[in-house]
Amino acid sequence: MSQGWSRSDRKEADRLMRRRKLEEKTRRQQIRQALQKAGGDRSLAEKALITAWPCLVNSEEVRSARRDAVRKKMEERVEPMEEIRAKVEMLVEAVRMAKYLVVYTGAGVSTAASIPDYRGPNGVWTLLKKGQAVSAGELSDANPTITHMALAKMHAEGLVQHIVSQNCDGLHLRSGLSRTALSELHGNMYIEVCTDCGHEIVRLFDVTEKTGLRRHITGRMCPTCSSQLRDTIVHFGEKGALEQPLNWAGALRAARRADTILCLGSSLKVLKKYPSLWGMERVRGKRAKLYIVNLQWTPKDGAAVLKVSARCDDIMIMLMKQLGLEIPPYNRGQDQIFHLATPLRPDELHSHSRRLLKQPSHDVSGQREEDRRSQSKNSTRTLRSETKAKSEKLEVESRRNEREGGVYSSLITQRTLDPGWFDVPLWGRQV
Incomplete structure (x- = not known):
């Protein structure tokens, strides 16, 4: 920016720059929405926008591909x-x-x-x-x-x-x-x-x-x-x-x-x-x-x-x-x-409010029963999750068989899991 500009000139230049950035942001949003539609579903204005701004269209397509790649990496997949x-x-x-x-x-x-x-x-x-x-x-x-x-x-x-x-x-x-x-x-x-x-x-x-x-x-x-x-x-x-x-x-x-x-x-x-x-x-x-x-x-x-x-x-x-x-x-x-x-x-004794680990029972038979219940609880949770996943997989497979002759993907997203599986606290630690 020229040092000879007056204060009002600089303010006007800043205003125009902010306006251009806002217009570009709005235009990108419009292009992004247009690209999400099939070609035949786009309005004349959307088609004209895509034709008029090929650089922005290319940039948004690259961004979209990157977002899709990130989402794919986040998917949980269980192999056959x-x-x-x-x-x-x-x-x-x-x-x-x-x-x-x-x-x-x-x-x-x-x-x-x-x-x-x-x-x-x-x-x-x-x-x-x-x-x-x-x-x-x-x-x-x-x-x-x-x-x-x-x-x-x-x-x-x-x-x-x-x-x-x-x-x-x-x-x-x-x-x-x-x-x-x-x-x-x-x-x-x-x-x-x-x-x-x-x-x-x-x-x-x-x-x-x-x-x-x-x-x-x-x-x-x-x-x-x-x-x-x-x-x-x-x-x-x-x-x-x-x-x-x-x-x-x-x-x-x-x-x-x-x-x-x-x-x-x-x-x-x-x-x-x-x-x-x-x-x-x-x-x-x-x-x-x-x-x-x-x-x-x-x-x-x-x-x-x-x-x-x-x-x-x-x-x-x-x-x-x-x-x-x-x-x-x-x-x-x-x-x-x-x-x-x-x-x-x-x-x-009053320096914390967290629950203590449950002390082991001195009664051997009682302890074995407690351990058995603990193992059973984990096994039941796993079985419930697997049963739900299998039933949903079978339902999806059945629908796809009707439409596509039996083509079936082994990709499983978290929606097929028991939603309570990870329903536990945030405790702010690293992974």
């Missing part, structure tokens, strides 16, 4: 059972042949415990972007899933050497997995740490009630040195510096030694940003072989030896059966969190 069985056989062989198997887990391993994922159709971030509310609930109601228990068993049998988790729900710890074999990169909702002496304290409730992004003080004091305690959660935009429970040292050692990496239930959009976890310092031919189990597209699909589009629990059931291993049921009486937990001091 025949393909899944064939891929599980390949996965079984990979597990047996692996000399050092590391497992990376994401929110998808916990969805069967009614803990939501983040980028699924009904995930936390997806709902927030749509302006929809995320219902509140108690994470203390969640128990380790089939996948958690299967991984703990595989570690005990020497088939899995280390697990790197993005989850903060503490379910890997509660499954009985050794803490030395676990890296919780984004923290653990049951653990708080002293800001001075580093003393680590396990609780039987979610310690993050008063914390948030760059606000980590929990309001309780260290029983060793009386300094303030902080949570261990790593939020988006933060860098985790705590030694435990993040255990980055263990994760990096495992990544360097790994010849096979199995990713379960993770979009990998966060983990891909950690090149040290993928052996990028190695030449391409000597990097760990990558296997992925996830319902959605991941940015690592192209690098994977095998990608299975299925639910983690379903795959782990088939995998363990072919490995000849029994998946142990979750037993609250053997949950190590109850042995690790430090009770609150009398003056701290």
Whole structure:
């Protein structure tokens, strides 16, 4: 803009610029609406608009293609059972042949415990972007899933050497997995740490009630040195510096030694940003072989030896059966969190309002019945979801058979799932 212009000239130029931007925005909206219609349904004015502005039309077509590609990546796809069985056989062989198997887990391993994922159709971030509310609930109601228990068993049998988790729900710890074999990169909702002496304290409730992004003080004091305690959660935009429970040292050692990496239930959009976890310092031919189990597209699909589009629990059931291993049921009486937990001091009893984890029953028969009910609840939820999905698939197939002679797609969107499956709270953690 010329320095010789008067103030009124500059104001008029700014007004004209704003007007042009508004006109272009309106024109783009009109073109976008016109392009959404079939050619024969467009009005004369819409046809003239498309003819008069070819550059804007091309730009909107490119934008539309990008939006469609993003939506397609967000779709949850379950492959046909025949393909899944064939891929599980390949996965079984990979597990047996692996000399050092590391497992990376994401929110998808916990969805069967009614803990939501983040980028699924009904995930936390997806709902927030749509302006929809995320219902509140108690994470203390969640128990380790089939996948958690299967991984703990595989570690005990020497088939899995280390697990790197993005989850903060503490379910890997509660499954009985050794803490030395676990890296919780984004923290653990049951653990708080002293800001001075580093003393680590396990609780039987979610310690993050008063914390948030760059606000980590929990309001309780260290029983060793009386300094303030902080949570261990790593939020988006933060860098985790705590030694435990993040255990980055263990994760990096495992990544360097790994010849096979199995990713379960993770979009990998966060983990891909950690090149040290993928052996990028190695030449391409000597990097760990990558296997992925996830319902959605991941940015690592192209690098994977095998990608299975299925639910983690379903795959782990088939995998363990072919490995000849029994998946142990979750037993609250053997949950190590109850042995690790430090009770609150009398003056701290009112420092939180979160529900405590239900204590294990001392009655063995009662405990077995409680565990049986817990497993039955998870199984019933899974069965209900699968039954609904199958019935809707059959209905869709029937309609398509009538119209198209039986052509049937295996793509499944979240609408075919039990809508209550992910109906759980937002607790602001990474994925």
